[in-house]
Amino acid sequence: MKSSLTYLLTACYAAAVASQPTGSSDKLGHERSLIQVGESHIPIWMMEQEVLGLIRSKKTFMDITGNNLLPAMVYPTEPRQKAVVQEIHQLLSPDSMRIFLTTFSSFPNRYCRSHYGVKSSDWLYNTVAELIKNNRGTLNRRVPHRRISQQSIVVRIEGQGNLASEVVVVGAHQDSINQANPYMGRSPGADDDGSGSTTIFETLSALLRAQYQPARSLEFHWYAGEEIGLVGSQDIAQDYANRNVNVRAMLQLDMTGFTDHSGNMGIVTDFVHPELTQFTRQLVHTYSNLTALDFQCGYACSDHASWSKYGFPSAMPFESNEMELNPYIHSDKDTVETVDFDHMLQFAKIATGFAVELTHTSE
Numbered sequence: 001m002k003s004s005l006t007y008l009l010t011a012c013y014a015a016a017v018a019s020q021p022t023g024s025s026d027k028l029g030h031e032r033s034l035i036q037v038g039e040s041h042i043p044i045w046m047m048e049q050e051v052l053g054l055i056r057s058k059k060t061f062m063d064i065t066g067n068n069l070l071p072a073m074v075y076p077t078e079p080r081q082k083a084v085v086q087e088i089h090q091l092l093s094p095d096s097m098r099i100f101l102t103t104f105s106s107f108p109n110r111y112c113r114s115h116y117g118v119k120s121s122d123w124l125y126n127t128v129a130e131l132i133k134n135n136r137g138t139l140n141r142r143v144p145h146r147r148i149s150q151q152s153i154v155v156r157i158e159g160q161g162n163l164a165s166e167v168v169v170v171g172a173h174q175d176s177i178n179q180a181n182p183y184m185g186r187s188p189g190a191d192d193d194g195s196g197s198t199t200i201f202e203t204l205s206a207l208l209r210a211q212y213q214p215a216r217s218l219e220f221h222w223y224a225g226e227e228i229g230l231v232g233s234q235d236i237a238q239d240y241a242n243r244n245v246n247v248r249a250m251l252q253l254d255m256t257g258f259t260d261h262s263g264n265m266g267i268v269t270d271f272v273h274p275e276l277t278q279f280t281r282q283l284v285h286t287y288s289n290l291t292a293l294d295f296q297c298g299y300a301c302s303d304h305a306s307w308s309k310y311g312f313p314s315a316m317p318f319e320s321n322e323m324e325l326n327p328y329i330h331s332d333k334d335t336v337e338t339v340d341f342d343h344m345l346q347f348a349k350i351a352t353g354f355a356v357e358l359t360h361t362s363e
């Protein structure tokens with residue numbers, strides 16, 4: 001989670017969404033247009049020639065360049081895979097999450113430009129590799145970034161059938177920061193965002209142990225460099241936009257472990273996709289014992305904003321509806337003792353619901 005200092009920059013976001021991604025005009029200076037060919041299709045940046053090709057092949061479409069709108073998408077009106085999801089829920093374990101997070105928060109820090117941030121990323125990569133090693137059809141890769149030494153990590157469970165090219169992403173960020181002393185200061189980052197990293201690891205672990213086979217491809221992302229400006233997630237979202245990857249939905253989990261035991265949690269309503277957010281509220285209601293309350297987390301508060309920026313639908317549930325409930329983040333006090341693994345378990349249940357409901361069938 002990035003701090004709220006950037007609230008004032010909200011207006012810039014509208015400009016960023018409305019503007020074209022880097023490299024969107026060709027060497028001749030010809031502009032591309034953002035074209036959408038159907039409600040559940042991801043808009044694509046096209047050269048004039050490609051647009052003319054659509055016309056010649058009698059395809060109808062809208063030019064939504066500069067509309068400043070996320071794509072209209074249709075999600076299930078309610079969760080429909082309860083039996084499958086609830087069976088996988090049995091495999092989620094707060095104890096396993098505690099073991100994972102205890103090691104992950106024991107590096108002096110996970111700052112994305114420090115030696116420790118590379119070490120922690122190596123540990124995460126090896127731990128993920130160990131988890132998936134007996135699962136054919138599940139691949140992992142590291143994504144290097146030009147400006148930071150820490151690498152993002154991507155795991156993909158390949159879908160089967162005609163929907164395999166569509167992708168559902170579940171993400172968290174792996175880096176931490178001690179804002180007083182990033183390189184040498186201690187930043188366990190247990191909640192920010194060790195909790196999200198742990199939650200999605202446990203979700204992946206349960207899906208693999210259940211031998212869940214998605215129809216759409218399902219990816220788990222651990223982003224590098226969130227704290228210094230969403231560096232890892234922007235690289236990846238931009239790459240997916242450039243390759244026209246059809247991302248059907250992205251769920252970001254950034255801080256899932258700190259709670260005042262009110263039974264409440266937050267649903268971010270700004271810089272997210274409204275319909276996907278509505279579906280996520282229903283997942284909370286169906287699959288957790290928490291009450292979802294809306295709140296705004298501000299410009300670029302976490303990696304979901306990178307996906308929105310490149311025109312992909314994203315949603316973000318949060319540990320509380322109060323953004324600054326946890327007073328310890330970005331310091332040496334964000335330790336494993338301060339997070340609640342039963343609270344995190346609820347988020348693993350929500351993430352499992354998200355993954356299964358959106359990859360299971362053609363809806």
Ligand SMILES: *[C@@H]1O[C@H](CO)[C@@H](O)[C@H](O)[C@H]1NC(C)=O
Pocket residue numbers: 262263264289290342345
């Ligand atoms: C939700 O369930 C967990 C156990 O899984 C429990 O520890 C927690 O208190 C429950 N929360 C609410 C708000 O009922």
